[in-house]
Amino acid sequence: MTETVLTIVVPCYNEEEVLPETNRQLLEVLHEAVEANLISSRSRVLYVDDGSRDRTWDLITRFSEENGQVTGLKLSRNFGHQLALIAGMETAKEQSDCVITIDADLQDDVHAIQQFLVKFHEGYDIVYGVRGKRDTDTFFKRNTALAFYKMMEKLGVRLVPNHADFRLLSRKALDEFAKYQEENVFIRGIIPQLGFKSAKVYYDRKERFAGESKYPLKKMVQFALEGITSFSVAPIRAATYLGATFVIMACVMIIYTLVQYFLGHAVTGWSSLILSIWLLGGMQLTAIGVIGEYIGKIFKETKHRPRYIIEKNLFSCDVSKIKQESHDKIKQ
Structure with missing residues (x-):
């Protein structure tokens, strides 16, 4: 049997409606992967409760008590999806040969996990889950997502189109990722920068199994701005170029106004004055x-505050429990 230990990291925020089904499917996938000799029976599912206000943590605790392959982290408050992912990956990496991150809503195909593991055993350190199509998205979300990827490409940011946070990272990749300690983190932009051997696994994204989306339009816009400003100075450079352009235009208008004045054609134009003020302002x-x-980002970075705070940690307890359960199953 292979000794490859996998940890599946699942960030959760108010996911009590979907979590029982998520847990059932992920444990089923783990069992199938163990049977296929792709991973060790010591592999686990790690849920990260990102400050949920419902019964999410109670469910995680119950799952952990019922099955040693389920464990959890509870963050002291809501730190956000990206930092919840980082908390899970950093906690899991010391006891794992590879980590797979997946959202709790079951929109990502859990059965693609076996394909991830096959690629890992073929020598790939990073495996991206890439959507084959976006039929489940609204027209607005589908087109704004495509526009975002194109814009990021123009700004020189390397992204994997139609890839979210469904991916596998080897321990080597996790160790290098841990060196990125910035406060304003954009994981989708950092991972391609690692440069390790990578592969893609295509899958069809499903409808959300239950509950509500945790990424409304406001959060999507904030996420896009975070990605742009974290990896490119193009916006601030564009503001500089735009300012220089208006200075040149202003010089031209000054010359034009003086010429009109000396020719005696000067007419006070209220409309043009107001339009100029509004435009330039x-x-x-x-x-x-x-x-x-950008100044706000610098301000946050200089504080060196912790990126997340763990209130409760079930992950570190009980590796022996898993071994015992596996031994009991073999006996049966």
Whole structure:
């Protein structure tokens, strides 16, 4: 039997409706992978409760008591999806040969996990789960997502199109990822920068099994802005170029106004004055806002505050329990 230990990291925020089914399916996948000799029976599912306000943690605790292959982390408050993922990966990496991250909503195909593991055994350190199509998305979400990927490509940011946070990382990749300690983290942009041998597994994304989406339009916009400003200075450079363009236009208008004055054609134009004030004022405020985004990030980085705080940790307890359960199953 292979000694490869896998940990499946599942960030959770108010997922009590879907979690029982998620847990059933993931344990089934683990069992099948063990039977296929792809992973060790010491492999586990690690749920990360990102400050849920419902019964999510109670369910995780119950699952852990019922089955030693289920464990959990409870964060002290809601730190956000990306930091919940990082908390799970950093906790799991010391006791795992590879880690797979997947959301709790069952939209990602859990049966693709076996294909991830096959690629891992073929020598790939990073395996991306990539959506073959986006039929389950609304017209708006599908097209804004495509526009986001194209824009990031233009800005020079390496992303894997139609890939979210369904991926496998080897321990080597996890160790290198852990060196990225910035506060403003954008995992989808960091992973391709690691440069290790990678592969893609295509799958069809499903409808959410139960509960509500934790990524409404506001969070999607914030996520996109985080990605852009974390990996590119193009917006602030564009503000500089735009300011320089308006300075040149202003010089041209000054010359034009002086010529009209000396020719005696000067006419006070209220409309043009108001339009100019609004246009230039708007551009200035936009440029200040862009600069402010970057200054805000610098402000956060210089504080060196912890990125997440773990309130309860079930992961470190009980590896022997798993071994005993596996031994009992073999006996039966």
